[in-house]
Amino acid sequence: MSGAAPEVLVLGAGAIGLYLGGRLAASGVQVHFVGRPRVVEALRHRGLSCVGLDGQIKRLEPTKLRLSTEVPPGIDPALCLLTVKGPHTEAAAGQLAAALPAGNVVLSMQNGVDNLARLQRGAPRLAALAGMVPFNVVQISECEVRQTTDGHLAAQQHPLTQAWKPRFEEAGLSLRLYEDMRAVQWAKLILNLNNPVNALSGLPLREQLLNRGFRQVLADLQGEALRVIDAAGLPLARVTPLPTAWIPRLLRLPTPLFRLLASAMLRIRPDARSSMYDDRQAGRPTEIHDLCGAVVRLAQHHGQSAPLNQSMLRLIEQTAQQSFLTAEQLQAALHESGSPG
Numbered sequence: 445m446s447g448a449a450p451e452v453l454v455l456g457a458g459a460i461g462l463y464l465g466g467r468l469a470a471s472g473v474q475v476h477f478v479g480r481p482r483v484v485e486a487l488r489h490r491g492l493s494c495v496g497l498d499g500q501i502k503r504l505e506p507t508k509l510r511l512s513t514e515v516p517p518g519i520d521p522a523l524c525l526l527t528v529k530g531p532h533t534e535a536a537a538g539q540l541a542a543a544l545p546a547g548n549v550v551l552s553m554q555n556g557v558d559n560l561a562r563l564q565r566g567a568p569r570l571a572a573l574a575g576m577v578p579f580n581v582v583q584i585s586e587c588e589v590r591q592t593t594d595g596h597l598a599a600q601q602h603p604l605t606q607a608w609k610p611r612f613e614e615a616g617l618s619l620r621l622y623e624d625m626r627a628v629q630w631a632k633l634i635l636n637l638n639n640p641v642n643a644l645s646g647l648p649l650r651e652q653l654l655n656r657g658f659r660q661v662l663a664d665l666q667g668e669a670l671r672v673i674d675a676a677g678l679p680l681a682r683v684t685p686l687p688t689a690w691i692p693r694l695l696r697l698p699t700p701l702f703r704l705l706a707s708a709m710l711r712i713r714p715d716a717r718s719s720m721y722d723d724r725q726a727g728r729p730t731e732i733h734d735l736c737g738a739v740v741r742l743a744q745h746h747g748q749s750a751p752l753n754q755s756m757l758r759l760i761e762q763t764a765q766q767s768f769l770t771a772e773q774l775q776a777a778l779h780e781s782g783s784p785g
């Protein structure tokens with residue numbers, strides 16, 4: 445392990461944290477990873493492999509990795525990447541607040557629209573910025589992560605993210621900076637409404653998206669969310685080749701036409717699944733309250749309802765972990781219990 449001071453702290457050594465941190469480390473950035481004991485232990489023995497979308501492997505031997513299970517007191521990284529799931533943000537913010545000097549920048553690379561506020565509440569003396577990861581990463585084992593879809597990272601326009609942009613690009617991580625990250629996060633949330641559909645289908649993402657019934661369920665959830673977002677007057681950024689508001693229409697097309705027109709969306713490795721599928725199967729808390737829950741809360745705030753997103757939230761919470769639904773069963777379950785409140 446090099447003796448140079450860490451430049452980047454990754455809090456949450458999971459799929460995204462290991463992939464982003466691993467690629468930065470492989471390009472020469474000094475990265476310190478904070479993870480769970482089982483992950484840290486495995487990395488200490490076996491090192492880390494990050495497999496890019498092109499199949500190229502960036503390998504970090506154990507001696508090259510800086511690892512701990514807690515944020516080291518006194519650490520002063522130029523940048524911290526927060527890569528825990530939403531339900532763990534509050535605890536992570538507390539750890540960062542206790543260890544980092546005031547003013548340090550923490551970039552949340554999480555899904556959902558509420559993590560920045562959680563981070564600001566838990567660590568008010570740190571500078572919290574929003575980021576977004578558009579691509580899927582599969583954690584094959586504690587020590588191996590693989591990018592399975594394409595896309596550009598996004599982050600809040602800020603002198604520090606501007607300064608780090610070339611370092612990300614050198615690491616093969618294309619980064620775009622936005623003034624209005626809220627518009628980016630809501631656009632990503634529309635895409636993430638597929639996470640619970642994927643989790644309940646039990647299918648890999650590509651196979652699930654090639655099923656018209658599951659696409660219709662997703663289009664219904666997205667259509668409802670888009671109406672709520674519109675009523676709330678929130679802008680949406682363009683994070684996909686098509687404008688976000690057109691996606692439900694694309695999803696409803698017959699499969700042969702969808703296959704033809706959505707080739708970019710279907711460029712997914714056949715084994716990729718949503719992060720919510722992994723959480724549900726592992727019995728971990730899911731991010732459903734950060735996704736469908738955010739739509740329901742926004743609707744309520746503006747005197748509207750979002751019954752389908754509300755039903756999806758209940759389904760994820762109440763359906764036994766090992767049970768999967770066909771598209772028809774899912775469609776029926778959502779519409780049956782799709783009553784407001």
Ligand SMILES: NC(=O)C1=CN([C@@H]2O[C@H](COP(=O)(O)OP(=O)(O)OC[C@H]3O[C@@H](n4cnc5c(N)ncnc54)[C@H](OP(=O)(O)O)[C@@H]3O)[C@@H](O)[C@H]2O)C=CC1
Nearest residue numbers: 456457458459460479480527528532554555577580581719
């Ligand atoms: N995976 C993906 O493809 C994508 C994920 N995202 C988003 O990125 C964020 C991270 O997701 P992902 O990487 O999949 O999540 P993971 O669950 O794979 O990784 C998070 C890791 O952090 C650990 N952790 C949580 N709290 C702490 C803590 N205080 N100290 C040390 N370790 C901790 C978790 O342990 P434990 O499991 O024990 O809690 C887990 O190992 C989420 O918001 C997700 O929605 C965005 C785009 C794509």
Ligand SMILES: CC(C)(CO)C(=O)C(=O)O
Nearest residue numbers: 578579580636717718719
């Ligand atoms: C990349 C995407 C949209 C789907 O896998 C995701 O964000 C996730 O799995 O959480």
